[in-house]
Amino acid sequence: MNKVYTSLILVFGLVVLWTIYLTNVKEDENLTVRYYTIKELTMEDKSITKVKVGGLIKPNSIDINESNRLEVWFYVYQGEDSLKVYYNGTRPDLFKDDAEVVVSGEFNNDLITATELQTKCASRYEGDLKNINST
Amino acid sequence: MVSQIGSLALSIASGLILSTFFFLIYYRLTKDKLFIDLSERSMIATCLSIILATICLLNELLISNFNLQYVAQYTSYETPMFYKVTSLWAGQAGSLLFWTFIMSIYTLIYIFFTLNKIKALKYHSYFIFAIIFGFFLILSNFIANPFEPVSPDIIVQNGNGLNPLLQNVTMAIHPPILYLGFIGTTILFVMTLAALIMDEINYQWIKSIRSWALIVWTFLSAGIILGGYWAYQELGWGGYWAWDPVENSSLMPWFLLTAFIHSSIIQEKRGMLKTWNVLLASLTYIFVILGTFITRSGIISSVHSFTAESLGPLFFAFLCTLILLTFFWFFKHYHLLVSEEKIKSFTSREGGFLYNNLILITMCFIVLWGTLFPIISEAWSGEKIHIGQNYFNQLNVPIGIFLLFLMGVGPLLSWKKTSNSTLISNFKIPMIASFIMGSLYMIFTDGFRFYPFVALLGIVFTLTAISIEFKKSFDSHYSKNPSFFKAIFNLLSHNRHKNGGYIVHIGITLLFVGFVGRAFEAEKEFVLSPGEQIYFANHVFRLNSVTSEARDNHYAFISNMDVIDESNAYITTLYPEKRIYFYWNPDPEKRQPHSELDIHSTMNKDIYSVFSSYDPEKNEAYFKIMINPLVNWVWIGGIMIVLGSLFAFWPSSRRD
Numbered sequence: 006m007n008k009v010y011t012s013l014i015l016v017f018g019l020v021v022l023w024t025i026y027l028t029n030v031k032e033d034e035n036l037t038v039r040y041y042t043i044k045e046l047t048m049e050d051k052s053i054t055k056v057k058v059g060g061l062i063k064p065n066s067i068d069i070n071e072s073n074r075l076e077v078w079f080y081v082y083q084g085e086d087s088l089k090v091y092y093n094g095t096r097p098d099l100f101k102d103d104a105e106v107v108v109s110g111e112f113n114n115d116l117i118t119a120t121e122l123q124t125k126c127a128s129r130y131e132g133d134l135k136n137i138n139s140t
Numbered sequence: 141m142v143s144q145i146g147s148l149a150l151s152i153a154s155g156l157i158l159s160t161f162f163f164l165i166y167y168r169l170t171k172d173k174l175f176i177d178l179s180e181r182s183m184i185a186t187c188l189s190i191i192l193a194t195i196c197l198l199n200e201l202l203i204s205n206f207n208l209q210y211v212a213q214y215t216s217y218e219t220p221m222f223y224k225v226t227s228l229w230a231g232q233a234g235s236l237l238f239w240t241f242i243m244s245i246y247t248l249i250y251i252f253f254t255l256n257k258i259k260a261l262k263y264h265s266y267f268i269f270a271i272i273f274g275f276f277l278i279l280s281n282f283i284a285n286p287f288e289p290v291s292p293d294i295i296v297q298n299g300n301g302l303n304p305l306l307q308n309v310t311m312a313i314h315p316p317i318l319y320l321g322f323i324g325t326t327i328l329f330v331m332t333l334a335a336l337i338m339d340e341i342n343y344q345w346i347k348s349i350r351s352w353a354l355i356v357w358t359f360l361s362a363g364i365i366l367g368g369y370w371a372y373q374e375l376g377w378g379g380y381w382a383w384d385p386v387e388n389s390s391l392m393p394w395f396l397l398t399a400f401i402h403s404s405i406i407q408e409k410r411g412m413l414k415t416w417n418v419l420l421a422s423l424t425y426i427f428v429i430l431g432t433f434i435t436r437s438g439i440i441s442s443v444h445s446f447t448a449e450s451l452g453p454l455f456f457a458f459l460c461t462l463i464l465l466t467f468f469w470f471f472k473h474y475h476l477l478v479s480e481e482k483i484k485s486f487t488s489r490e491g492g493f494l495y496n497n498l499i500l501i502t503m504c505f506i507v508l509w510g511t512l513f514p515i516i517s518e519a520w521s522g523e524k525i526h527i528g529q530n531y532f533n534q535l536n537v538p539i540g541i542f543l544l545f546l547m548g549v550g551p552l553l554s555w556k557k558t559s560n561s562t563l564i565s566n567f568k569i570p571m572i573a574s575f576i577m578g579s580l581y582m583i584f585t586d587g588f589r590f591y592p593f594v595a596l597l598g599i600v601f602t603l604t605a606i607s608i609e610f611k612k613s614f615d616s617h618y619s620k621n622p623s624f625f626k627a628i629f630n631l632l633s634h635n636r637h638k639n640g641g642y643i644v645h646i647g648i649t650l651l652f653v654g655f656v657g658r659a660f661e662a663e664k665e666f667v668l669s670p671g672e673q674i675y676f677a678n679h680v681f682r683l684n685s686v687t688s689e690a691r692d693n694h695y696a697f698i699s700n701m702d703v704i705d706e707s708n709a710y711i712t713t714l715y716p717e718k719r720i721y722f723y724w725n726p727d728p729e730k731r732q733p734h735s736e737l738d739i740h741s742t743m744n745k746d747i748y749s750v751f752s753s754y755d756p757e758k759n760e761a762y763f764k765i766m767i768n769p770l771v772n773w774v775w776i777g778g779i780m781i782v783l784g785s786l787f788a789f790w791p792s793s794r795r796d
Contacts, residue, residue, distance in 0.1 A: 007482045009491060013498045020502045024509050024535060028527065029520065036531040040514065040524035057526050074753045074762050075665060095376065095665060095752040095764045098305065098734045 038109060043086040052113035063087055064102040081106060081117075092119040099124035143208055146196025147287035150237075153189035154277045156182050160270045167263065179266050184251060186273060187244035194241040197234065197286050201227055206296035210234055210286040216301035218693050223302050226312040229319070230302060232436070232451075233284035238316075240276045242323045247273075250327050254348055264334035268465075272326060275458050283450060304694070304721040304734045310370040318363025318390060322428045324356030325393060328400075329425035329462070332418055336469045339476050341414050346407045349421060351789065353404065357397050358785040364390050365778035376735050376750045378663065378766040380774065383532040388511045389431025395504035396424040399497045406483075406490050409555070414477040415470075416497070422466045427504075429459050434511065485557040492550040499543045506535045541595050544652050547645045548602030551609045570604040592659045595652055602649045606642050613639070640788025647780030650773050657745075657770025665752070665764045668701075677767045679711070679747070680704040686754060686761050694734070695723040697754045699761055703740065703747055712740040716751035716763070745769045 027036060038055045046058065063080035066087075070076035075094055080087045090108050100106070100122070110119035160182040167175035197210070201224045206212040214227040214234070229235040247269060255262050280286070290296055305311070328349060335345045367387070368380035381387060400420035406413050437452025483490045509516070510527040517525035552558075552566035577600040581593055610631070617634075618627040632639065662677040673682035684700040697718040703711040717736040725731055740747040746768040753762040 007484060009483050009486060009494065012486075013494060017498060017502055017505075020539075021505060024506055027535075028509070028513055028525075028531065029517070035528075036534065037513075037525045037527055040526055071755075073667070074755055074760070075667075095735075095750060095762075098376075098732070 041112075043081065043083045043088045046088055046112055046117075047086055047115070049112065052111065054111055055109070056112045056117065057107065057109045058088065058117065059083075059105070059107045060087075062100070062102055062104050062106055067100075067102065081108060088117060089115060090117045090119050090122075092122050094122070096122065097124040142196050142199050143205060143287050143289075146193045146200070147285070149189045149193035149196065150277070150281055150285070150287065153186045153193065153273075154281055156186040156189060157270055157273045157277055160186065160266060161274075164263065164267050164270065176263060176266075180251065180262065183266050183269060184248065187248050190237075190240050190244045190277075193287075194228070194237055197237060198225065198228055201225070204299065206299050207289055208286070209288045209290050212290055212296045212299040214300065214302055216299040219299075219302050220307070220693075222312065223307050226306070226315075227302050229315045230306055233280070233286040233288070235315070236276065236284050237280050237286050239319060239323060240273070240280060242316075242319050243273070243276065243326055246324055246327050250330070254327075254331070254352070258335075258340065258344060258348060260338050260340055261331065261334040264337050265330050268330045268333055271461070272330070275454075279451065279454065283454065301722065304719070304732050305374060308370060308374050310366055310373060314363060314366040314370050317359055317366055321356055321358075321360025321363045322390070322393070322432075324352065324359060325397070325425040325428045327352050328356065328397075328421045332421040333465065333469060336418055336473055336477075339473060341418060341477060343408070343411075346404055346417070350401070350404050350408065353397060353401050353421070354785060354789040357394075357401055358782055358789065360390070360394050360397060361785065362778070362782045364394060365775070365781070369775060369778075372771070373737065373739070376737055376764070378661070378748050378750075378764075378768060379658075380771075383507075383510070383529050385511045386431075386435050388507045389427075389434050392431065392504050392507055392511075393424045393427040395500045395507070396420055396427055399500040399504075400424060402493045402496045402500075406493050410481060410490065412479045412481050412483065412490070414479055415474065418470060418477060420497075422470075426459065426462050426466065429455065429462060433459055487553060487558040487563060489550065489553045489555045489558075492546065492553045495546055496543070496550065499539055499546065503536055503539055503543075506539075507532065537591055540652075540655075541591065541598055544595065544598035544602060544649065547648065548598070548605035551642070552605055566605075566608075569608060570601045573604040574598075574601040576600075589659055592656045595656050599649050599652055599656075603646065606645055606649075609642060610639075636790055637788050640784045640786075640790075643784025643787055644781050645784075647777045647782075647784055650777030650780060652777075654770050654772070654774030654777060657768065657773070660769045662767045663764065664766075665762070667760050667762050669758070669760050676765060678706045679767070680706075681763075681765060683761060684713075686759070690723075694719045694721045696720075696736070697751070697756075697761075699751050699763075701749065701763075712747070714738040714740060714747070714749045716749040718751045718754050741772055743770075743772055746771045 038057045040057050040059070041049075041053075043058060043060055046053075046056065058081060060081040060083045063082045066078075066080035068078040073093075077092050077096060079090055079092075081090050082088075090110075092108070092110075104124050107121075107123045108117055108119040109121040110117050160179045163175045163179035163182055166172070167179065200208055200211050201215055202221065204211065204215060204217055204224075210231060210233050214230045215224050219227065227234065229238045250265070255265060331345070331349050331352065332341075335341050367390070371382075372378070372380040397420075400417060403413050403420060404417055407417050433452065433455040437455060483494060485491060510531050513527045514524050517523060548570055549567075552563075552570075554562060558566075574597040578593065578597050581596055582588070613631050613635075614627050617630040618624070621627065621630070664674075664676045666674050666676075668674060668681070668683040670683050670685050673680055675681075680703070682702045682704065684702060686697055686699050689696050689698060699714075699716055699718075701714045701716070703714060705711055716738040719734045719736055721732040721734055723731055735750050735752065738749050740749075746766075748766040748768055750764040751761065752764055754760070755762075
């Protein structure tokens with residue numbers, strides 16, 4: 006193999022190794038965040054600086070601060086397990102009871118202080134027949 | 141009645157694709173040309189049946205036939221006619237039929253225009269098409285049938301209606317354009333695999349597939365940029381790219397196809413890199429299916445992904461089939477693809493194309509690794525680890541800047557080898573221009589930021605290098621015919637591939653101008669009552685009023701906010717709205733709030749306003765304001781990319 010091809014393959018190999026090192030070996034906190042299930046977090050007694058959790062918003066659990074409407078508390082649940090979340094910021098439009106959300110933030114004392122709150126994207130809005138007006 | 145015809149057409153299409161298989165097997169056994177003609181007709185009839193089924197579904201959406209589950213789920217009597225059309229691709233079943241519909245149109249064009257010229261590829265093309273169509277027809281007939289009726293014990297009075305976020309013109313055209321890009325890669329795959337099996341990876345193949353690749357690339361690029369534009373205009377988080385798995389799924393094939401478009405030039409000019417081109421063209425489609433698998437399987441958590449998970453195993457099996465087919469024939473015929481000639485110099489035009497390929501493949505790997513990392517980490521350590529935006533930015537930004545410089549370096553290199561004197565003479569002016577830009581940046585900006593600084597140098601370097609190339613072409617035409625307009629006309633009408641490519645490169649450079657702006661964004665969330673104001677990022681935001689209005693399909697709270705600059709000069713009035721769709725519904729669950737943004741957009745910066753929330757009792761309005769510098773350059777760059785690509789695709793005159 007000539008020197009041009011060898012050099013290019015070498016450079017590609019180095020980038021691949023560097024990528025794997027950053028994510029798998031170094032486990033850089035700025036780059037990665039671990040997914041937890043709600044059950045795992047409810048059993049956790051120490052605080053964790055970065056967590057990511059997905060689930061549904063527990064019906065009737067949304068509590069908006071009347072004096073600062075950007076502040077909200079709600080419960081996110083998966084099956085039987087639920088966890089309280091605090092978020093201060095603009096909420097996505099699809100944020101409502103039973104909406105599917107992904108929250109990222111700090112976990113401490115059974116509370117997630119979320120810095121990021123996402124709902125399922127509207128481009129994949131899957132209505133179901135239970136929502137259809139029917140007689 | 142029409143829905144029955146549509147359902148029947150889908151079933152007939154399955155039967156026809158099965159008969160295509162039988163005719164092809166008969167041809168294989170008997171070598172009777174009649175059967176290859178029959179398989180062709182059967183293939184064409186399959187496509188026509190699918191087109192008929194799609195028209196039937198569209199008809200049912202337009203007349204609001206709520207006896208069909210799909211129509212009831214995605215439309216209502218209130219849904220405007222235009223969005224009834226777009227709801228064709230709003231859900232799983234409709235979008236799968238729409239996918240097959242576009243594939244049918246592409247297939248018909250391929251049969252009538254490409255296979256008529258390269259007849260040797262007919263048999264294998266039909267065979268591969270039959271596998272692909274077979275797969276999608278199984279999905280549409282048995283897994284996600286858009287003609288599925290609602291349960292007989294339910295009488296639907298009105299449908300769900302289309303999500304308000306999708307009731308936007310950009311969102312209406314973004315999916316079909318992206319689909320045109322995604323599905324167009326099917327042709328690249330079929331053509332490559334058929335040519336690989338038949339040992340037809342030759343000059344005619346590369347000329348023909350390059351035209352297909354250019355048009356597919358144009359749609360893919362336009363689709364990705366429109367997706368970003370929609371997110372920016374509609375979603376209210378102020379950005380256009382979030383490195384979400386679904387976004388990444390469209391970016392990976394784009395990287396591969398871009399690499400293919402560049403490396404195919406080397407095969408066309410010098411007959412080299414056949415193995416590489418075969419891999420790139422095939423992998424582009426494989427990555428499209430991988431992306432579709434990610435989107436529709438639920439294997440990776442994404443804010444975009446479809447909820448139905450039953451498609452996952454089927455897509456996975458299809459993906460494995462494609463990979464096995466490709467690599468089986470690749471290794472079997474590898475010896476037929478190896479070229480005698482090799483690229484020997486680092487400073488050659490061919491070398492430049494190879495660096496481009498290296499960078500694009502590296503970026504594709506980084507995105508693939510980051511996208512699949514939750515699965516990889518779970519398999520590796522049992523813990524599901526999410527990769528954040530920092531990972532993608534930290535790794536891709538420096539590589540992207542390198543690519544930016546390379547777009548300027550490439551045109552300055554000669555084929556085979558560039559001599560040192562040519563290197564110095566060609567690089568001199570772009571280097572000086574970058575140096576001047578760097579000095580101006582240091583003088584006029586507060587605080588040094590490395591990446592924006594280097595990116596600005598790259599932007600100026602590349603734009604100067606491309607301008608020099610255009611100047612050289614202009615001078616050459618002018619010397620033959622000393623008329624300014626004639627020289628411009630000749631410049632544009634000759635060598636469209638090359639000039640179109642340069643226009644695309646200018647477009648990508650302009651995208652980088654927009655990317656640099658992201659480093660200087662500012663954001664604030666605050667609450668105001670009418671008459672109050674707030675100072676932020678050298679602007680005063682004064683809320684004049686909040687009014688309300690009942691409209692056809694929503695109720696709106698409309699804010700009226702003046703923006704004044706630091707010298708007390710009026711800039712604009714913003715009218716962001718908080719809307720409640722389906723507000724007439726007695727069940728609050730079914731009402732859908734939606735923030736309609738207002739953006740004051742200039743070439744310099746955007747003032748981006750979101751009306752987050754409103755408390756009518758206290759008369760307090762909550763806002764998010766962002767100052768986003770240079771965003772418009774992203775859209776201008778996107779338009780130039782599409783125009784340049786179309787220009788390159790446009791056939792050259794015979795003299796070329």
